[in-house]
Amino acid sequence: MVVVMAPDATDEQIAHVTERVEGVGGQAFVSRGVVRTIIGLVGDIESFHGLNLRTMPGVAAVHRISDPFKLVSRQHHPDRSTVWVGPAGHQVPIGPDTFTFIAGPCAVETASQTLEAAEMAKAAGASLLRGGAFKPRTSPYAFQGLGVKGLEILADVRETTGLPIVTEVVDARDVTVVAEHADMLQIGTRNMANFGLLQAAGESGKPVLLKRGMTATIEEWLMAAEYVAQRGNLDVVLCERGIRTFEPSTRNTLDISAVPVVQSISHLPIIVDPSHAGGRKDLVVPLSRAAIGVGADGVIVDVHPNPENALCDGPQALLGTELRELASAVRIMPPALGRVDAGERVRG
Template sequence: MVVVMSPEATDEDIARVVERVESVGGEAFVSKGVVRTIIGLVGDIESFHHLNLRTLRGVADVHRISDPYKLVSRQHHPDRSTVWVGRPGQQVPIGPDTVTFIAGPCAVESAQQTLEAAQMARSAGATILRGGAYKPRTSPYAFQGLGVAGLEILADVREATGLPVVTEVVDVRDVAVVAEYADMLQIGTRNAANFGLLQAVGEAGKPVLLKRGMTATIEEWLMAAEYIAQRGNLDVVLCERGIRTFEPATRNTLDISAVPVVQAASHLPVIVDPSHAAGRKDLVVPLSRAAIAVGADGVIVDVHPKPEVALCDGPQALEGAELRELAQAMRRFPELVGRQPARAPEPVV
């Protein structure tokens, strides 16, 4: 930590900062410049937070130097992690050696629609099925999902197709039931700072897919992962899905740079959701290609057998020719970045 004193700060002001730092066992290194004095703090950073140095007379600014996250940081865990999704013997990896393809409908609407979407996904090469039983919607008048009935459909479709299932949990009271049915719990962009929910999925015993808050900095996103990790769950996969900017041509702006930035800062895997970022299906294929090329550990997209009757986000769901084009990219691009498409191991016979 570095404390910057204002030009008017007196020697007494400086002494008070030093005294406070030393009162919690820290060391303070004073550098007096012509205009300003800066004080470098050495010691246990957590203890410094409670000193409220910014409120002391003569203090102009306090710069934090160290990362605020620990468990998810790459600093003490240099090797990048792989998270395994699915039942023993049928697990799919998400990590640095593979590119994992996750696909499925935005919302579970019926058994038939979900099964058809899962078959489309599997045919295109996806090895994990996505699908929402609980839908967070901006309008209270919009379709809110089938709830437990939707979870049951997902479980049935998993039986039929062999694909592990990732599905969103939006309410802390639903964590137990969702964890019972799903192979991976998704935290959506609107719940990226719902700390109680983050803690609950940290204790639920299943891997977590943590979407970036549409307005979260990368540091805040990693702190959300830290909330989960702090409860004992390090099986967290991060998902970049676009941030809110002034540009109206896309629903959000896919922050593709976030992938290598996160990979440098954290050992957790990071995947990309081009469907929700763009909100336009014509951008899904080029953005998926870009995601693989930039080094993402996976891609998650919306598919739907009949986008024109979808109850949620139909305009971004792939089908037909575009899905075939995506399938081809998912097969051909990983090799260029030294990876393999992630496959489910054959079931043990």
């Protein structure tokens, strides 16, 4: 069961609902969004009905939810959500009315490389900067990222370019330090089912970009998002980045159908990562066009000033002609489908 509080509900009214639910042996998980606060209830449904929650001050609606994911379902939140990313005075939207272009280096290597990549991304029309300071890699001998030094580089580049930062966190113990530097926390495919990390990210107070696990079903992916929401954070953006199938021609198989499926059952925004799906720079632009065409709320791509010498995922990083083609696609296609460039809707 879910209790939807009115937009003007006070903290006292929210606490009163929580106390009544806990008074009959239930659990109440408060999640705060941009406009509304939602309280997810766990426990005996019949005992909750006896509380007459609908009549309590500050309560807008009470819904019985059949989906296993309660807080991220459209059953109680029919309108799709917009998540705002960035510091006060420069918040970039990701949601149903806009198209958000996120770009940057897969890994932060040096200050000059990161700044050059960020300037390339901004020139191409990106309104958010991606960059990895912590890198979970299949091989323990591969480049694992610069850690805190990488976060500091990203923060400096944000000051120079004005682009809010999206960066990955791989360990629950690092959530605090990453949140101090970043504007949005990314949970990568390898950590989609790292429940302790999901809960810590949910408590961080920062928006979360949640990538789909490489073998995860859509329901498992949404249940992972529920872990974040249950800890008080409804500002979650989903990212389809391809799933592992039998087909070896691409790095992963982009499940483009996941975009409309997710949008039909969840209010969360969903973007696409064509770089990690295809694994080749020649596939990024066509897959991006497909993502725009199917209604994705944005794309996140790798760019690098010198892909041949990149320490991580060089073959999929864009430069030159491919980046110009992508810039053209994200400039021309979204408006034809009723989308506005997110950079034009920045909230001051």
